[in-house]
Amino acid sequence: MWRNYLTVGVRALMKNRTYAVINILGLAIGMAACLMILLFVRYEFSYDKWLPDAANTYQVQSWYKPETSTGSDPELQMTPYVTGAALQKDFPQIESWVYAMGSAPVLQRDGGVETLEDFLYTSGDLLQVLQLPLVRGSADALKAPGSAAVTRSEALRRYGTDDVLGRSFTVVSRGQTRDFRINAVLADLPKNSHLKLNTVARIDINEYFADQPEALNCWGCQSGWIWVRLKPGTDPAAIEAQLPAWEKRNIPDQTAGEARFNMGDQQDWHLVNVRDVHLGTGQGGAMTPGNDRATIVTFAVIALLILGMAIVNFTNLATARASQRAREVALRKVLGATRRQLILQFIGEAVLISAIAMVIALAMVELLMPPLAAFLDADIPVRYLGEGGILLPVLGLMLAVGVLSGLYPAFFLSRFQPAAVLKANKSAAEAAGTGLLRSVLVVGQFAVSIALIICTGVVYAQTVYARTADPGYQRDHILQVEEMSRRQAYGKGETIVAQTARLPGVKAVGRTGIGVATFNNSNTGLLVPGRPDPVTIGNYGVDIGFKDAMGLQLVAGRWFDGREMDDMTVPYPTPEAAHLALVARGANIVINALAAKKLGYATPQEAIGKTLRAGLVEDQYGLVPVTIIGVVKDSRFRSVRESIDPLLFFKTREGSMTHMIVRFEGDPARVRQGVEALWRKLVPDVPFAARFSDEIMLDLYKSEDARAKLFAGFAGLAVIVACLGLFGLAAFTAERRTREIGIRKVLGARTWDIVRLLVWQFSKPVVIANLIAWPVAWWVMRDWLNSFDARISLGPAPFVAAGALALLIAIGTIGAHAVRVARENPVNALRYE
Incomplete structure (x- = not known):
C-alpha cells in the first residue's frame, strides 16, 4: 500500500512540475529561514550553560x-x-x-x-x-x-x-x-x-x-x-x-x-x-554586549511566521488543484478506498514534498549559516549529531511541516462524493468556500510580509537618525585619543595638548573625562540652597580647550579661562591640605542646560552666578562651594537609547581626564599619523590608541544596524515565499479560466481588460492585507521606538511605501501570467467546444 502511495505521489509531482517546484522551493525557503533563525535563537539562550555548576x-x-x-x-x-x-x-x-x-x-x-x-x-x-x-x-x-x-x-x-x-x-x-x-x-x-x-x-x-x-x-x-x-x-x-x-x-x-x-x-x-546575564535586565558595565530577550523572541516568532507562510502556500495550491484530482479520488472510492486511506495518502504526499524541501533547506543552511554567523559575530555551528545536534529537530520539523501542510488538503480532498464528481463525466469539484479560504490565507501572507517591510523601514530609518541626529556638539572631524589617564602620562598632559595643537590640520585640542560614547560614569550630589536633598549630577573634569575641540555651544555665561577660581587641580597623591584648601576656597563650574533645569532654574541665564555646594572631594573634607559661570547646550555623548545626562564640568590640569579630543580639518590619516608620532615621542611607554568619531558612531549603533539588516533579510524571504504562492495561484487560475477568457475576447474584451481583471483578482487581497499589517506594525514599532530617548516620528511614509511595494511586487508576480493568457488566441481555448 505504501509503495502504491509513493508511486502515486511521485507521479503527481512529475505531472505538475510547476506546482511541485513552487511548493518544494517555498517550503525549502521557509524551512531554511526557520532553521537559521531558530539556531540563532538557541545560541542566544545558550550563553554560559557550558560553565560547570552554572546552576549555582x-x-x-x-x-x-x-x-x-x-x-x-x-x-x-x-x-x-x-x-x-x-x-x-x-x-x-x-x-x-x-x-x-x-x-x-x-x-x-x-x-x-x-x-x-x-x-x-x-x-x-x-x-x-x-x-x-x-x-x-x-x-x-x-x-x-x-x-x-x-x-x-x-x-x-x-x-x-x-x-x-x-x-x-x-x-x-x-x-x-x-x-x-x-x-x-x-x-x-x-x-x-x-x-x-x-x-x-x-x-x-x-x-x-x-x-x-x-x-x-x-x-x-x-x-x-x-x-x-x-x-x-x-x-x-x-x-x-x-x-x-x-x-x-x-x-x-x-x-x-x-x-x-x-x-x-x-x-x-x-x-x-x-x-x-546575557539576556538579563542589567546590561550596564557588561564585559560583552548583551541582547534583548524580547528581540530574540521576536525573531523566533518571525521564523515561525515565515514557515507558516510556506505551509499556507502548500494548502492554497493543494486546494486550488483539488479539481484536477477529484476524479482520482472518486475512482478510488468506487474501487473501495476508505476515507482514512485517502487521508493517509495525501498526508504521505505532503510529507514526501516536505522531505525533499528539507534536503534543499539543509543545503541552504549549510551555505548561508557561516556568513550569517560571521555577520552576527557568533559561533553557530551546524551539527547533526552529538551535543547541539539538529538531526532530531530537523526530522521533527520535517514531519510537522508535512503533516500540517497536508492535513487540511487531505481532509478536503477525501470528502469528495463519487456520484457528484463522476456524474455527467464531471471533473471539476471546487468545494464551496475554498476560494474564500485561499483569499484569507493570501491576505494573511501579505499582511506578514508588509508588516516586516514596515518594521525594516522603521528600524533602518531610526538607525540612520541615530548616527546623524544633532548631538548638541560638532561630532564630525574629531579624533578621540584614549589612554590620557595613564599614570605614565601624568604631568605631560598640557605638553601633549600644546604640541598637538601645532600639528598641521589640527584646529583645536582639549582633554576630558567624557567624550564620544566613552560610557564612563561619574556622579556627584549638589546641594541647592533651600532644598534639603542633594541633586545627582554627572561631573567630569575638562581643560580650557575642551569646548572648542568638542564644539560645545554656550547658551549663557562664559567658558573656563585662566582665572584662579576656574582651576580645581589638586596634586596626586592628594594631601589632606589640598582638599581642605579647595573646600575653603571654592571653584567655578560650567553646567549644561538640563542640569540647570534639574537644579530648579527656569532659564540658563538664571543659573549664572548661583553658588551651590558639591561633593567633589572625599566626604570627610566636606562640600566644595561652586559657582556656576556658564551653561552649555545639552549634548548627547551617549547612545540615543539613553536620556541626555545633566552634566557639570570642572577645569583641571591633571587627573580625572581620560581622553584627548582633537578637532581637525583636511586629511584624517595624515592628522592621525602626526598625533601618533608626537604621542610616541612624548609618552613612549604608553601605547597609542585613537579612533575617529565616525568609527565610534558606527560601532555604537552596530547592533541596531545588524538588526535592521536581519529584518530586511527575513522580510525579503517572507516576500519571496508569499510571491511564490501567489505565482502558483495565478498560474493555476489563469489555466482554469482559459475558456472564460476566450469567451470574453470573442465578445469584444480587449487585452488590457483581461489583464486588469486578473490583476485585480490577486491585488485585492494585498490591499486588504495592508489594513491588517498597518496597525500591527504601528503598535510593534511604537513600543520599539519608545526604547530610544531620541527617535523618529512614526509617520505614514513607511506604511504607504510598504503597502505600495507589496502591491507592485504582487502585480509584477502575476502580471506576466495575465498578459500571456490575455494575448492567447480565443480559438485555441474554444475549438473543442
Missing part, C-alpha cells in the same frame, strides 16, 4: 534607581568590592565569592610596550567560583597574589606556544610595575559567554588600592564584577527577598557637610544566574 553560580548586580542615576544603563552588572564580604557574612548559603576588575595594563616585552586587552585583575581565586576549562595547569592556579592564567590563544600570541607554565610577565598599571607568574593556561572561552578575558591575574587588593583605601569600602563605586557560588540546594529567591533588609544592616549613612544620604536608597542589589 550567580553574578551580583547593582541597579540604580532612575532618579539617582545620570549615566546610561543604570542597571549595572558591576557592583562595589565591599558587597562581596558583606554578603558572605550575612548569608552562609554563599560558598565562595570573587571580585574582578577589567583593566588594560601596559605589557613590557622585548623592549617595547603594548596594551593588553581583556585583562582581569581578581581579588581571589576566580577559578574556584567560575570553573573555567583548563588546557594546562590546575584549578588552584590562582591561590596566591602574583599568580596568573592566560587563555591558549593569548599564550600563542605572546609566546608562540601554549607551554608557558612558569613564565613571568611584567605589566604597568596605576603607575606601578607588577610581576606575575603564569600557573595555568585556560581554554579559549566560547563566544556564547558573558565573560571576555585573555588574562586573569590575582592581586593583593589592599596593596593595589593603597593610595585609595576608601575605594574598598565605597558603596557607590562600581568598577568591577562579583560572582558568588551558592551551596547546592540553595534557593536564590530566598536570598534575593532578604537583600533590602541586608542593605539596611550593612550600608552606613554618609554625610557631606550637613547633607546625609545612604547609597542603599539609590540602588538595589540582585543575584542573577550566569546563564541569564
Whole structure:
C-alpha cells in the first residue's frame, strides 16, 4: 500500500512540475529561514550553560534607581568590592565569592610596550567560583597574589606556544610595575559567554588600592564584577527577598557637610544566574554586549511566521488543484478506498514534498549559516549529531511541516462524493468556500510580509537618525585619543595638548573625562540652597580647550579661562591640605542646560552666578562651594537609547581626564599619523590608541544596524515565499479560466481588460492585507521606538511605501501570467467546444 502511495505521489509531482517546484522551493525557503533563525535563537539562550555548576553560580548586580542615576544603563552588572564580604557574612548559603576588575595594563616585552586587552585583575581565586576549562595547569592556579592564567590563544600570541607554565610577565598599571607568574593556561572561552578575558591575574587588593583605601569600602563605586557560588540546594529567591533588609544592616549613612544620604536608597542589589546575564535586565558595565530577550523572541516568532507562510502556500495550491484530482479520488472510492486511506495518502504526499524541501533547506543552511554567523559575530555551528545536534529537530520539523501542510488538503480532498464528481463525466469539484479560504490565507501572507517591510523601514530609518541626529556638539572631524589617564602620562598632559595643537590640520585640542560614547560614569550630589536633598549630577573634569575641540555651544555665561577660581587641580597623591584648601576656597563650574533645569532654574541665564555646594572631594573634607559661570547646550555623548545626562564640568590640569579630543580639518590619516608620532615621542611607554568619531558612531549603533539588516533579510524571504504562492495561484487560475477568457475576447474584451481583471483578482487581497499589517506594525514599532530617548516620528511614509511595494511586487508576480493568457488566441481555448 505504501509503495502504491509513493508511486502515486511521485507521479503527481512529475505531472505538475510547476506546482511541485513552487511548493518544494517555498517550503525549502521557509524551512531554511526557520532553521537559521531558530539556531540563532538557541545560541542566544545558550550563553554560559557550558560553565560547570552554572546552576549555582550567580553574578551580583547593582541597579540604580532612575532618579539617582545620570549615566546610561543604570542597571549595572558591576557592583562595589565591599558587597562581596558583606554578603558572605550575612548569608552562609554563599560558598565562595570573587571580585574582578577589567583593566588594560601596559605589557613590557622585548623592549617595547603594548596594551593588553581583556585583562582581569581578581581579588581571589576566580577559578574556584567560575570553573573555567583548563588546557594546562590546575584549578588552584590562582591561590596566591602574583599568580596568573592566560587563555591558549593569548599564550600563542605572546609566546608562540601554549607551554608557558612558569613564565613571568611584567605589566604597568596605576603607575606601578607588577610581576606575575603564569600557573595555568585556560581554554579559549566560547563566544556564547558573558565573560571576555585573555588574562586573569590575582592581586593583593589592599596593596593595589593603597593610595585609595576608601575605594574598598565605597558603596557607590562600581568598577568591577562579583560572582558568588551558592551551596547546592540553595534557593536564590530566598536570598534575593532578604537583600533590602541586608542593605539596611550593612550600608552606613554618609554625610557631606550637613547633607546625609545612604547609597542603599539609590540602588538595589540582585543575584542573577550566569546563564541569564546575557539576556538579563542589567546590561550596564557588561564585559560583552548583551541582547534583548524580547528581540530574540521576536525573531523566533518571525521564523515561525515565515514557515507558516510556506505551509499556507502548500494548502492554497493543494486546494486550488483539488479539481484536477477529484476524479482520482472518486475512482478510488468506487474501487473501495476508505476515507482514512485517502487521508493517509495525501498526508504521505505532503510529507514526501516536505522531505525533499528539507534536503534543499539543509543545503541552504549549510551555505548561508557561516556568513550569517560571521555577520552576527557568533559561533553557530551546524551539527547533526552529538551535543547541539539538529538531526532530531530537523526530522521533527520535517514531519510537522508535512503533516500540517497536508492535513487540511487531505481532509478536503477525501470528502469528495463519487456520484457528484463522476456524474455527467464531471471533473471539476471546487468545494464551496475554498476560494474564500485561499483569499484569507493570501491576505494573511501579505499582511506578514508588509508588516516586516514596515518594521525594516522603521528600524533602518531610526538607525540612520541615530548616527546623524544633532548631538548638541560638532561630532564630525574629531579624533578621540584614549589612554590620557595613564599614570605614565601624568604631568605631560598640557605638553601633549600644546604640541598637538601645532600639528598641521589640527584646529583645536582639549582633554576630558567624557567624550564620544566613552560610557564612563561619574556622579556627584549638589546641594541647592533651600532644598534639603542633594541633586545627582554627572561631573567630569575638562581643560580650557575642551569646548572648542568638542564644539560645545554656550547658551549663557562664559567658558573656563585662566582665572584662579576656574582651576580645581589638586596634586596626586592628594594631601589632606589640598582638599581642605579647595573646600575653603571654592571653584567655578560650567553646567549644561538640563542640569540647570534639574537644579530648579527656569532659564540658563538664571543659573549664572548661583553658588551651590558639591561633593567633589572625599566626604570627610566636606562640600566644595561652586559657582556656576556658564551653561552649555545639552549634548548627547551617549547612545540615543539613553536620556541626555545633566552634566557639570570642572577645569583641571591633571587627573580625572581620560581622553584627548582633537578637532581637525583636511586629511584624517595624515592628522592621525602626526598625533601618533608626537604621542610616541612624548609618552613612549604608553601605547597609542585613537579612533575617529565616525568609527565610534558606527560601532555604537552596530547592533541596531545588524538588526535592521536581519529584518530586511527575513522580510525579503517572507516576500519571496508569499510571491511564490501567489505565482502558483495565478498560474493555476489563469489555466482554469482559459475558456472564460476566450469567451470574453470573442465578445469584444480587449487585452488590457483581461489583464486588469486578473490583476485585480490577486491585488485585492494585498490591499486588504495592508489594513491588517498597518496597525500591527504601528503598535510593534511604537513600543520599539519608545526604547530610544531620541527617535523618529512614526509617520505614514513607511506604511504607504510598504503597502505600495507589496502591491507592485504582487502585480509584477502575476502580471506576466495575465498578459500571456490575455494575448492567447480565443480559438485555441474554444475549438473543442
